[in-house]
Amino acid sequence: MNSLGAFRLTVGIITMIAVLFSVAAIAKDRSPAATATTLIDRPSPQMAIAAASRKPVESQPWGVPPVAAEAPPSPWIDPAFSGRGTITIARGGAALAETAGGPATMTVREGVTFAALSWDGEWIEIQTTCSSRGFVHRSQVRADAAAPDVTVGAGLDFSQAVIVVDPGHGGPRNIGGVGPQGTTEKEVVLDIARRVRDLLNGSHGVDWATGEITTAGPIPPAGRVILTRTGKDADYEVRLDSRAAIANAANAQALVSIHTNAGWAVELNYPGSDVYYQSQPELRPQSVRLARLIAEEFQRSFLRFDANWTGEERTGAKSRESKINPGQQFYGVLRHTEVPAVIAEGAYINSVTQERLLRTPEFRQAYANAVYRALVRYFTTDESGGAKSWDPDVYPSTRGNAGGVDGCVIPSQP
Numbered sequence: 001m002n003s004l005g006a007f008r009l010t011v012g013i014i015t016m017i018a019v020l021f022s023v024a025a026i027a028k029d030r031s032p033a034a035t036a037t038t039l040i041d042r043p044s045p046q047m048a049i050a051a052a053s054r055k056p057v058e059s060q061p062w063g064v065p066p067v068a069a070e071a072p073p074s075p076w077i078d079p080a081f082s083g084r085g086t087i088t089i090a091r092g093g094a095a096l097a098e099t100a101g102g103p104a105t106m107t108v109r110e111g112v113t114f115a116a117l118s119w120d121g122e123w124i125e126i127q128t129t130c131s132s133r134g135f136v137h138r139s140q141v142r143a144d145a146a147a148p149d150v151t152v153g154a155g156l157d158f159s160q161a162v163i164v165v166d167p168g169h170g171g172p173r174n175i176g177g178v179g180p181q182g183t184t185e186k187e188v189v190l191d192i193a194r195r196v197r198d199l200l201n202g203s204h205g206v207d208w209a210t211g212e213i214t215t216a217g218p219i220p221p222a223g224r225v226i227l228t229r230t231g232k233d234a235d236y237e238v239r240l241d242s243r244a245a246i247a248n249a250a251n252a253q254a255l256v257s258i259h260t261n262a263g264w265a266v267e268l269n270y271p272g273s274d275v276y277y278q279s280q281p282e283l284r285p286q287s288v289r290l291a292r293l294i295a296e297e298f299q300r301s302f303l304r305f306d307a308n309w310t311g312e313e314r315t316g317a318k319s320r321e322s323k324i325n326p327g328q329q330f331y332g333v334l335r336h337t338e339v340p341a342v343i344a345e346g347a348y349i350n351s352v353t354q355e356r357l358l359r360t361p362e363f364r365q366a367y368a369n370a371v372y373r374a375l376v377r378y379f380t381t382d383e384s385g386g387a388k389s390w391d392p393d394v395y396p397s398t399r400g401n402a403g404g405v406d407g408c409v410i411p412s413q414p
């Protein structure tokens, strides 16, 4: 029996045992502050798995902040580059022009990544962080070709996976949610996204019974990991369609947008993590699967932490469609991304106790570990994920669209 078969069997056995004991396990694990709350939702199988396999899984050496300044690349053109893919601004910055060979309008900051749309052998057409089109010269960028098509699922080698990790928000005017202590979502999710990247760029093993990740093992590094906010501080605005354009141009097989939630409806005895999927018919099956896997792994990662958990009454894999544009995705990054994409909302930053966790490297690593395990399962198995999934809602808000371009600033070289 291979390790996956063993994993499935183990999960099956654990699920059967754990469902029997899950109510007791959950009661035992309540934090003192949470004992007054009632169990609002029936314990789902994934919660039972997590409760049964509670064990420190986030004590690896990389539980310390991994975020070093990212060195800008040297100029380089991938031999397979034909105009579609991504470019990253090389050391020293790059002149940005409105036409191929035209006068420079600004110098773009080194280390920043853009979607590449076409080139004429010298000038590469890009979609800027602010949705506009522009041109940069090949001598001032690193250009990576779009990935070849692969079929995701059992039998795929993880080294063929091309993944976009999207830290939500960014820049001075899009800071995202803010916690009671002033923690900003844009800063938390950037750190988590970099931890996901670092996991994906290494070789690891996963104990699928416990979720523990080891520093060496049979899972190879992913083929390519692309962040949508890059460079030394990576604190700049990227419009939602430009985040999606990076995944589309790279021909990635998945985009995971990392967020923290805000607001809630009820107190819960378990983490109120939600993951939003795309409901477009051609993307929905794989997007739901990725969302359910991440939601399941969130429970496994987070249940061992003490917090006053909060959430909506329905947690798990969800989707929101626009009220003003019927049938369209409410969330811009899911509307514009043409490959399977999800928005992960691991915990609530506006909760006092969850913000406290989100400020710790241990919890951020636990968040990243959950996303990593889910991506490995998404790419190399056909598992559908154990978390609950819900049909799309029509979301009665007009927010969530990409908004106007006014005021968006392309990061410039200092």
Ligand SMILES: [Zn+2]
Pocket (backbone or CB within 6 Å): 168, 169, 176, 177, 185, 259, 260
């Ligand atoms: Zn957000």
